[in-house]
Amino acid sequence: MSTGMPGYPEVLVYQDLEHLSRAAAQLFFDQAALAIQERGLFFAALNGGSTPVHLFELLARDKSMKIDWKKTQIFWGDERCVPPDDAESNYRQAHELLLEPAKIPNENVHRIKGELETEEAAKEYALVLKRFASPPLDWPRFDLVLLGMGEDGHTASLFPGSPVETQNPTLGVTAHYQNRPADRVTLTPIVFNCARLVLFMAVGENKAVTLEKVLNNGYQPELYPAQRIKPKDGRLIWLLDKAAANNLPERLLTQNEL
Numbered sequence: 001m002s003t004g005m006p007g008y009p010e011v012l013v014y015q016d017l018e019h020l021s022r023a024a025a026q027l028f029f030d031q032a033a034l035a036i037q038e039r040g041l042f043f044a045a046l047n048g049g050s051t052p053v054h055l056f057e058l059l060a061r062d063k064s065m066k067i068d069w070k071k072t073q074i075f076w077g078d079e080r081c082v083p084p085d086d087a088e089s090n091y092r093q094a095h096e097l098l099l100e101p102a103k104i105p106n107e108n109v110h111r112i113k114g115e116l117e118t119e120e121a122a123k124e125y126a127l128v129l130k131r132f133a134s135p136p137l138d139w140p141r142f143d144l145v146l147l148g149m150g151e152d153g154h155t156a157s158l159f160p161g162s163p164v165e166t167q168n169p170t171l172g173v174t175a176h177y178q179n180r181p182a183d184r185v186t187l188t189p190i191v192f193n194c195a196r197l198v199l200f201m202a203v204g205e206n207k208a209v210t211l212e213k214v215l216n217n218g219y220q221p222e223l224y225p226a227q228r229i230k231p232k233d234g235r236l237i238w239l240l241d242k243a244a245a246n247n248l249p250e251r252l253l254t255q256n257e258l
């Protein structure tokens with residue numbers, strides 16, 4: 001059962017990554033259209049990792065949805081501290097798959113400077129966020145935040161054991177996860193939790209055990225940083241494939257056509 005109330009997750013399960021990515025593309029488009037209609041601009045924060053690759057491709061190639069990219073401002077929820085042309089850069093992935101093919105104007109793209117040292121990059125990005133702030137916040141109220149989840153329960157670059165109650169909008173961190181670059185910059189829950197819509201995407205059986213802990217077990221935000229994401233006045237949607245959702249009880253799932 002899903003309440004659809006602010007902060008409570010709606011959990012939607014799809015056959016596979018293709019169907020999940022199409023649903024994500026539709027939500028992206030709907031959120032963009034609504035934001036532009038209501039406020040004239042759409043503020044989105046992208047993620048890294050492998051899960052959003054197909055979504056980016058769909059958004060870039062789709063002819064029917066016609067997202068108004070000129071009115072879209074693109075940010076990132078986290079970045080690996082590598083140069084922007086590095087194969088591990090979240091910016092590079094989105095640039096190649098989405099920003100360039102969709103011809104999103106450069107001035108609308110606000111990357112985290114991964115080529116800087118972590119603390120410096122975090123401070124610099126806090127200033128970037130401030131330039132687009134939605135008062136009284138010191139950062140934009142994002143219309144859409146895309147997030148993934150690692151097998152260890154991390155999200156963006158908020159890793160297990162990192163401070164839960166930070167008041168900084170950005171943090172420089174050192175992480176150890178798979179073979180991905182360890183030095184990272186991440187936005188923090190105070191920013192994510194002001195968003196109008198947070199969209200998690202997770203696929204694969206290797207995520208199933210942790211997902212059950214995150215969505216169906218007690219609140220342990222030190223251990224499972226994905227639990228720190230609870231939009232105060234926005235929607236929280238998890239898009240999962242069947243394999244990732246395997247350990248979740250039926251009552252957590254929102255009615256959905258596979």
Ligand code: 6PG
Nearest residue numbers: 048049050051148149150155156
């Ligand atoms: C990153 C991320 C990270 C990612 C998860 C899931 O920069 O790596 O933003 O939080 O979303 O690690 O990654 P996968 O999609 O590859 O499973």
